[in-house]
Amino acid sequence: MNIFVDESGSFVRAPNVDSWNCVVAYVVPEDDLRRMRICLAKLKRRMGHSANEEIKLRDVSESQYFAFLQRLINLNGVLFAVATDAGRNNLTDVIKHQKEQVKNILVNMPRMKFEGGRQGLQILADQMEALSPQLYVQLHCQINLLFDVVRRSLLYFVQSHPMSLSNFRWRVDQKNTTRIDFEDAFEKIVPVALQSKSLETPIIMMEGADYSYLAPYEYKEGEAPTYLKEEYGIEVDSGINIGKLIRKDFKFADSKASKGVQVADLLASGVRRCFRNGFADNPEAARLLGQLMLQDQQGHYPLQLIGFRDSRLRLGSAAENAVNTMIRNCRPMLRVS
Numbered sequence: 001m002n003i004f005v006d007e008s009g010s011f012v013r014a015p016n017v018d019s020w021n022c023v024v025a026y027v028v029p030e031d032d033l034r035r036m037r038i039c040l041a042k043l044k045r046r047m048g049h050s051a052n053e054e055i056k057l058r059d060v061s062e063s064q065y066f067a068f069l070q071r072l073i074n075l076n077g078v079l080f081a082v083a084t085d086a087g088r089n090n091l092t093d094v095i096k097h098q099k100e101q102v103k104n105i106l107v108n109m110p111r112m113k114f115e116g117g118r119q120g121l122q123i124l125a126d127q128m129e130a131l132s133p134q135l136y137v138q139l140h141c142q143i144n145l146l147f148d149v150v151r152r153s154l155l156y157f158v159q160s161h162p163m164s165l166s167n168f169r170w171r172v173d174q175k176n177t178t179r180i181d182f183e184d185a186f187e188k189i190v191p192v193a194l195q196s197k198s199l200e201t202p203i204i205m206m207e208g209a210d211y212s213y214l215a216p217y218e219y220k221e222g223e224a225p226t227y228l229k230e231e232y233g234i235e236v237d238s239g240i241n242i243g244k245l246i247r248k249d250f251k252f253a254d255s256k257a258s259k260g261v262q263v264a265d266l267l268a269s270g271v272r273r274c275f276r277n278g279f280a281d282n283p284e285a286a287r288l289l290g291q292l293m294l295q296d297q298q299g300h301y302p303l304q305l306i307g308f309r310d311s312r313l314r315l316g317s318a319a320e321n322a323v324n325t326m327i328r329n330c331r332p333m334l335r336v337s
Contacts, residue, residue: 001157001164003027003149004260006173008268009086011138013094017087018316020275023141024268025149026260028077029157029164037259039071043266054256057269062280065270069288072263078156078331079292081271081303082145084137085319093308094133097140102129105192124189141306143190147197148304150242151204152294152333158209159335166213168245173261174252183252191243198242217245267292271303277318283325290326295333302330 009021028036041051046064049055057065105125131139157164175183205211219239255261270289279285293302301323305315315323 001027001029001153001161001167002033002169002171002260003153004171004258004264005142005145006255006261006264006268007138007141008265008272010134011084011141012086012134013089013091014086017085018276018319019085019087020083020272020319021086021138021141022081022083022268022271022275023138023145024079024081024264024271025145026077026079026264026267027149027153027157028075028260029161031161031164032075032077033260035075036072036077036263039068039075040259040263042071043068054262055266057266057273060266062285065266066281066284066288068266069270069285069292073288073291076161077292078153078294079267079289080145080149080152081268081293082141082148082306083271083275083303083319084141084306085314086137088314089137089308091133094137097308098128098131098133098136101140124192127184128189137308139186139189142186143193143197144304144306146190146246147194147201147242150194150198150240150245151201152296154214154240155204155206156294156333158206158211158214162210163213165211166216168217168249170246170250171253171258171261172251173255173258173265187250191246194242194246198240203240214240217241217248274322275319277322282318282322286322286325287329290329291331293326293330295330302326 003025004027005023005025007021007023009019011021043060043064044051044053044055046067047055047060049059060068102125105128106122128136128139154165172186217240219241253261255265267289270285273279274282274285274289290302296302303323303326305323307314
């Protein structure tokens with residue numbers, strides 16, 4: 001399974017509402033990787049660019065972008081997205097949220113039996129605390145995105161491409177200017193944060209499905225964390241080692257060399273523009289993007305909206321219309337044979 005991640009927007013606090021930023025993951029099984037590259041190459045060729053050139057949404061006509069989305073819809077790839085309104089992200093609320101997350105990391109320190117583990121948690125907490133509010137917002141959105149990818153893609157692809165669960169190839173767009181601040185923190189914090197989220201929100205598995213290809217990422221007997229049983233009486237004899245699932249094949253990639261990251265970039269820019277009502281035919285953009293998304297459980301959107309004060313982010317009319325269109329057009333989670 002190939003997971004390509006990119007963002008659109010700076011995540012800096014904005015003076016006006018409806019200043020949307022987003023981060024997306026395009027998840028495509030290995031069988032469709034070549035066809036994904038062909039879809040991108042056709043878009044470039046029709047816009048007068050060579051296959052090796054990198055193009056941005058600003059370089060693409062609306063009609064050709066919609067045709068590109070339609071070609072992707074014919075593949076088995078799925079779009080995951082997290083969006084946040086920088087105009088509603090009050091600096092005080094972001095800093096408060098950041099401090100709470102640092103505190104949540106440190107609360108586990110007394111449970112660590114070894115000094116190395118305690119030192120590791122302190123380093124993670126210090127790194128998260130040192131992030132600027134802008135980078136913290138981006139990291140928080142990334143964490144929620146990656147967990148959503150794991151949570152829903154396992155259930156979706158086990159039905160049609162169970163072999164794709166044998167390997168998870170993560171490619172995240174590399175931003176050289178923020179390597180020290182963001183990417184280093186990302187590599188250290190994200191696996192720990194995702195494992196913690198999996199305990200709060202267990203990953204749903206389909207009874208009778210073939211999860212045998214996922215075996216390398218499952219805790220073996222005696223490997224699962226013991227402090228949960230010791231502290232709370234919770235038995236964890238099995239489950240997914242999300243840290244391993246993320247780290248085994250994870251790289252920050254130069255978008256110029258990664259066709260998958262280029263696709264993710266075009267999708268991230270499209271979601272952001274759609275939320276800002278930036279297409280001439282915005283309902284059509286929302287419809288096509290929605291067809292790349294995946295149904296979530298009842299009451300949940302097919303993409304996540306992140307706020308730092310309210311449990312569910314308030315929407316302006318354009319974003320609300322876009323989300324409602326995406327809900328109506330997203331793919332069903334359960335495949336009917």
